[in-house]
Amino acid sequence: GSLQINEKDDKLKAAANEDKAAQSLLNKLIRSNLVNTTNQVEVLQRDPSSPLYSVKSFEELRLKPQLLQGVYAMGFNRPSKIQETALPMMLAEPPQNLIAQSQSGTGKTAAFVLAMLSHVDPENKWPQCLCVSPTYELALQTGKVIEQMGKFYPEVQLVYAIRGNKLERGTRLQEQIVIGTPGTVLDWCQKLKFIEPKRIKVFVLDEADVMIATQGHQDQSIRIQRMLPKTCQMLLFSATFEDTVWNFAKRIVPDPNIIKLKREEETLDTIKQYYVICNSKEEKFQALCNIYGAITIAQAMIFCHTRKTAGWLAGELSREGHQVALLSGEMQVEQRAAVIERFRDGKEKVLVTTNVCARGIDVEQVSVVINFDLPVDKDGNPDNETYLHRIGRTGRFGKRGLAINMVDSRFSMNILNRIQEHFKRVDSESLKQVVSC
Numbered sequence: 001g002s003l004q005i006n007e008k009d010d011k012l013k014a015a016a017n018e019d020k021a022a023q024s025l026l027n028k029l030i031r032s033n034l035v036n037t038t039n040q041v042e043v044l045q046r047d048p049s050s051p052l053y054s055v056k057s058f059e060e061l062r063l064k065p066q067l068l069q070g071v072y073a074m075g076f077n078r079p080s081k082i083q084e085t086a087l088p089m090m091l092a093e094p095p096q097n098l099i100a101q102s103q104s105g106t107g108k109t110a111a112f113v114l115a116m117l118s119h120v121d122p123e124n125k126w127p128q129c130l131c132v133s134p135t136y137e138l139a140l141q142t143g144k145v146i147e148q149m150g151k152f153y154p155e156v157q158l159v160y161a162i163r164g165n166k167l168e169r170g171t172r173l174q175e176q177i178v179i180g181t182p183g184t185v186l187d188w189c190q191k192l193k194f195i196e197p198k199r200i201k202v203f204v205l206d207e208a209d210v211m212i213a214t215q216g217h218q219d220q221s222i223r224i225q226r227m228l229p230k231t232c233q234m235l236l237f238s239a240t241f242e243d244t245v246w247n248f249a250k251r252i253v254p255d256p257n258i259i260k261l262k263r264e265e266e267t268l269d270t271i272k273q274y275y276v277i278c279n280s281k282e283e284k285f286q287a288l289c290n291i292y293g294a295i296t297i298a299q300a301m302i303f304c305h306t307r308k309t310a311g312w313l314a315g316e317l318s319r320e321g322h323q324v325a326l327l328s329g330e331m332q333v334e335q336r337a338a339v340i341e342r343f344r345d346g347k348e349k350v351l352v353t354t355n356v357c358a359r360g361i362d363v364e365q366v367s368v369v370i371n372f373d374l375p376v377d378k379d380g381n382p383d384n385e386t387y388l389h390r391i392g393r394t395g396r397f398g399k400r401g402l403a404i405n406m407v408d409s410r411f412s413m414n415i416l417n418r419i420q421e422h423f424k425r426v427d428s429e430s431l432k433q434v435v436s437c
């Protein structure tokens with residue numbers, strides 16, 4: 001009996017963790033811009049007596065010209081909030097260790113990529129920087145950033161230490177930067193000896209919060225870290241900082257400087273919220289068409305409760321001539337990523353999805369959110385958190401959003417009332433009814 005339960009538990013846990021990595025990837029893909037934040041950074045220095053530098057421009061960092069060129073070619077004008085303090089610390093001589101936490105999209109990846117590229121000696125044809133990521137897809141994303149930023153620095157080469165990349169026995173890597181997943185990186189250092197760990201100068205552990213959620217990754221990462229020289233710079237990044245992450249971070253990064261950037265509170269202040277009363281899903285669809293006929297919607301995200309409804313709605317909308325993207329639970333991560341990328345690039349104007357599928361995905365760029373079905377938890381109670389996350393915005397100045405809730409029964413009206421009740425304390429504006437069918 002209990003064994004079976006454990007197995008089921010493990011499966012559930014594995015699924016949840018896969019989800020975490022998938023969410024992180026999808027968030028990266030859907031976002032093409034820096035998240036705007038006004039929050040202050042909190043800095044804890046290893047040596048509080050040494051002066052703390054922060055920079056307002058990339059020039060101040062005295063980067064190699066090829067790298068500065070790369071940074072500007074990416075369209076970066078100035079360092080992000082977290083980069084202002086993290087970059088001088090990471091580029092200091094002697095190198096300093098760093099643990100940094102800030103929400104996704106605040107410029108962490110770009111920061112450590114720049115640090116790695118700065119520390120590499122292109123004359124030396126062996127691995128000098130090692131970066132571990134929780135999944136193959138996330139490693140590829142970081143690799144792309146390295147390639148973009150290093151575009152004008154072609155002497156620096158990159159190799160992926162991931163399952164599918166099989167090298168011949170006895171290979172000695174020539175590339176200066178290795179990026180991969182913990183298991184393969186460990187094998188390449190230990191068993192296969194493609195990498196000489198003692199020659200690594202910079203070790204980056206990315207997405208620590210996702211990493212520790214995956215069985216085995218934590219131990220593998222620690223084992224990799226132990227093979228590195230004492231002088232190696234250790235850098236760890238995480239979007240969140242619960243105790244488990246923190247304990248792990250301390251084991252990976254000795255004598256760290258610590259930078260934290262608080263997550264902005266989500267609010268409903270700048271969002272106009274409406275509801276529409278209908279009697280069936282067909283009527284809801286008709287109402288949706290009416291809304292589309294009445295206002296110009298650049299890009300909208302529509303949430304449904306089930307895959308079936310989402311599929312049906314996507315079909316109906318296409319028939320009406322809309323360019324629709326459908327994000328659905330049964331899709332593989334790569335398929336979901338492709339859908340999101342197309343939507344982000346504006347190839348489709350409407351993204352239809354289920355609650356489950358889009359949980360945790362930031363819809364920052366979308367100005368209209370439609371709850372075709374209201375968010376409820378598995379017991380059928382209002383899911384206020386999901387409502388806020390879908391509709392709420394963080395630090396978006398002057399941009400007003402629009403949210404439309406579809407009501408089709410007493411039950412859903414009750415859900416909406418309860419959601420409204422829940423947020424009444426914090427929000428001045430209440431929901432308005434717009435059209436009824």
Ligand SMILES: Nc1ncnc2c1ncn2[C@@H]1O[C@H](COP(=O)(O)OP(=O)(O)OP(=O)(O)O)[C@@H](O)[C@H]1O
Nearest residue numbers: 032033034076078079080104105106107108109110
């Ligand atoms: N200084 C900058 N100026 C403008 N854009 C930037 C800057 N730094 C990073 N970006 C862009 O902002 C987006 C988010 O940056 P990045 O991926 O580095 O954030 P992150 O904190 O690592 O997020 P995640 O945790 O999701 O990986 C990227 O599209 C990146 O190209």
